[in-house]
Amino acid sequence: MKINNKSFDYLDALEAEAIYILREVAGQFERPALLFSGGKDSILLVHLALKAFRPGKFPFPLVHIDTGHNFEEVLAFRDYLANTIGEKLIVRKVEDSIQKHRLQDPKGRFPSRNALQTYTLLDTIEEFEFDACIGGARRDEEKARAKERIFSVRDAFGQWNPKAQRPELWHILNGRLDKGENMRVFPISNWTELDVWNYIRRENIMIPSIYRAHLRECVRLESGQLLAVTPHIRLEPTDEIVQLPVRFRTVGDATCTAAVESSATTLEAIIEEVIQARVSERGMTRLDDKLSETAMEDRKKNGYF
Amino acid sequence: MDVLKFITCGSVDDGKSTLIGRLLWDSEAVSLDIREAIERQRKHNGQETVELALLTDGLRAEREQGITIDVAYKYFTTKKRKFIIADAPGHIQYTRNMITAASNADVAIVLIDARFGVVEQTVRHTLLASLLNLTQIVVAVNKMDLVGYEEAIFEQIKTKYLVLTNRLKLPKVTFIPMSAKNGDNVVTSSENIIWYKGETLLNYLETIPIIPPQTAESRFQVQYVIRPQGSDYRGYAGRIQSGVYRKGDKILVLPSDLPSEIVKIEENLQEVETAIAGQSVVLHLKDNIDISRGDSIVVQGATVEVGSQLQAYLCWFDEKQALTNGARLLLQNGSNTVKVIVQSIDYQLDISTLEKIEVEKATLNAIVKVRLRTAQPIVFDTYNTNRQTGSFVLVHPNNHHTVAAGMIVLNENE
Structure with a gap:
């Protein structure tokens, strides 16, 4: 269908759907928040929110749950973006939750604070009385995610109950909540990794530099995965340290997000690699999902985003 | 490139998940690590062929029971089209999930086990598809390998199914004999079914026109x-x-x-x-x-309806509480929410025999024809003329659950 001299293709359809979902959040909730990590999916959400609400202000702040294990480039980009668009950014640290709840900071060579993020997120929800949290999860990431609703209810403990999910029909999103309940909202549920990259290229969206190939010192793990050398991991004398051109496909905790060898410095080259890639995004680069077949489902039930 | 959304429906063991797994596997939409994981599982269980259903059965409860309990969304792309699959479960108690999956679909794949032919579930799913105005139906006659790839069996099933679709006034239906397990006629043409001259399932999905809204x-x-x-x-x-x-x-x-x-x-x-x-x-x-x-x-000049009296088919979703006359609920149509009273339940549709039965109340998964009165007038169309404005959900005013899906029909007289 040609209209305004351009066709309304699937990326336009995905964009229009995401904007629709964001506006439903604005229309249905009192105190929503947009969870913003500085990763490409949350940057995409900000871009879509600009399209949904400008020239007005966002009807929600950006909220970052900071594990303290982040890549510096990503934090710098987070602050830069919030500043440029002139929207409020709230940062809450996992470090503070560890103190407050006397939690055990994970030990080991690659200590992941992913599990602890849940505490900080729930504390933050309580502190600001957020009734809805918008996140950048996609159904193509993982099997448990493939069944998640766009409006997904969490109980007062932040838990997801996959068996009691509300049916979601047509384009109707039921955002009504009981006291203590909280909604997680996923506007880019139907996007794939490739869709995200194609859209970033089309819209010329700025992303942190670590998504493009760059020279970096990494540890080569027994599994063959590459982990960036940062102060957050413990090196052993026997470790194989390599200096390689790498890029990151996902951006999470620096202790459990692996890099992939790559020479892709442009978006075109990245997209070419994504098309060629024979390994899924999470499988390749998340150490934490490998723990068990149901790792993601277990974490979601416990309030992980 | 455009997007086709389709659902798969059939009885519990018709091989829905295997069929989707086959589509993903053969069209190479499955990434290497997942291929390896499934391959590992096969070796671990000492099986000969890979368990394709593992690609879609995501939740632990499902793997334990070996059935699909919720709608799983899967994505794949070929050179011609992008596809979104909503994998709807076959168990009767999960009718609401099938309706959920069907509500946004363009095409329904109805699976029939060649050994058993048209069964009660086939009738139910076809009726639900027609109720949701999902008029593009392809019948996948699966497990042909278990009946010796017999053409006569395929023809019998076809004849029997057409009686049903004629009764429901469904337009053209396509039939494809296949074996999802062995890959016959799913992505590649079958060498075992030489008497079948039609297209493969993927071919059908890649070329069927999408009705523009x-x-x-x-x-x-x-x-x-x-x-x-x-x-x-x-x-x-x-x-x-x-x-x-x-x-x-x-x-x-x-x-x-x-x-x-x-x-x-x-x-x-x-x-x-x-x-x-x-x-x-x-x-x-x-x-x-x-x-x-x-x-x-x-x-201006549109033929839209504005009013507070409406008639509709409901599918009732609430397992704890039945729907009765006089129930007070909330009606959400798109971005609008109003209070609503259920004035009467006219009848229940028996989804196996298509008969109208007089009932006092509607229980989980019942399809009933109702008359509603909203507290404020709403803007609507009939569902068959406009899916977006002819649909609504009912929400419980206290626990806020979505308790029914509604499809508006023309007002019939008393």
Whole structure:
């Protein structure tokens, strides 16, 4: 269908759907928040929110749950973006939750604070009385995610109950909540990794530099995965340290997000690699999902985003 | 490139998950690590062929029971099209999930086990598909390998199924004999079924036309009013439900019935002359009138219904509480929510025999014809003329669960 001299293709359809979902959040909730990590999916959400609400202000702040294990480039980009668009950014640290709840900071060579993020997120929800949290999860990431609703209810403990999910029909999103309940909202549920990259290229969206190939010192793990050398991991004398051109496909905790060898410095080259890639995004680069077949489902039930 | 959304439905062991697994596996939509994991599992269990259903059965409870209990969404792309699959479960108690999956689909794949032919579940799923106006149906006669790839068996099933679709007044149905397990006629043509000259399932999915929603009349619902502080900007944000809007269109705001004119349309922060169904836009009107979330803006001369009396088919979703006459609930149609009273349950549709049965109440998964009265008038169409504006959900006023899906029908007399 040609209209305004351009066709309304699937990326336009995905964009229009995401904007629709964001506006439903604005229309249905009192105190929503947009969870913003500085990763490409949350940057995409900000871009879509600009399209949904400008020239007005966002009807929600950006909220970052900071594990303290982040890549510096990503934090710098987070602050830069919030500043440029002139929207409020709230940062809450996992470090503070560890103190407050006397939690055990994970030990080991690659200590992941992913599990602890849940505490900080729930504390933050309580502190600001957020009734809805918008996140950048996609159904193509993982099997448990493939069944998640766009409006997904969490109980007062932040838990997801996959068996009691509300049916979601047509384009109707039921955002009504009981006291203590909280909604997680996923506007880019139907996007794939490739869709995200194609859209970033089309819209010329700025992303942190670590998504493009760059020279970096990494540890080569027994599994063959590459982990960036940062102060957050413990090196052993026997470790194989390599200096390689790498890029990151996902951006999470620096202790459990692996890099992939790559020479892709442009978006075109990245997209070419994504098309060629024979390994899924999470499988390749998340150490934490490998723990068990149901790792993601277990974490979601416990309030992980 | 366009997107085709389809659902798969059939009985519990018809091999739905295997079929989807086969589509993903053979069209190479499965990434290497997942292929390896499934291969590992095969070796671990000492099986000969890989368990394709593992690709879609995501939740632990499902793996334990070996059945699909919830709708799983899967994505794959071929050179011709992008596909979104909603894998709907076959168990009777999960009818609501099938309706959920079907509500946004373009095509339904109805699976039939060649050994058993048309069974009660086949009738149910076909009736639900027709109720949801899902008129593009392809019948996958699966497990042909278990009946010796016999043409006569395929023909018998075809004849029997056509009796059903004729009764439901469903248009053309396509039949494909296949074996999802062995890959016959799913992605590649079968060497075992030489008597079949038709296309493979993937071929069918790649080429079937998608009915565009912009052919219907113009419908737009306000989701959110954009009104920046200290500015006279006032834009009505929403997604065009159907039809086309043009700058200069004379419009009516409903249900208030106030006339005005579109002076500006914005899409993606840019001014455009026209906008079509599916686009998220901001409309600006000539007159400063009172418009809020949930109001509709239609082009003058439209044949839209505005009223508080409506009749509809409901599928009841609540396992704890039955629907009875006089129930007070909330009705959400798009971005609009109103209070509603169920005035009467006219009858229940027996989804196995298609008979109308008189009932006092509707229990989980019942399909009933009801009369409703809303507290404020709403803007609507019949479901068969407009999926977006002819549909609604009912929400429980206390626990806020979505307790029913509704499809509006023409008002019948008492």
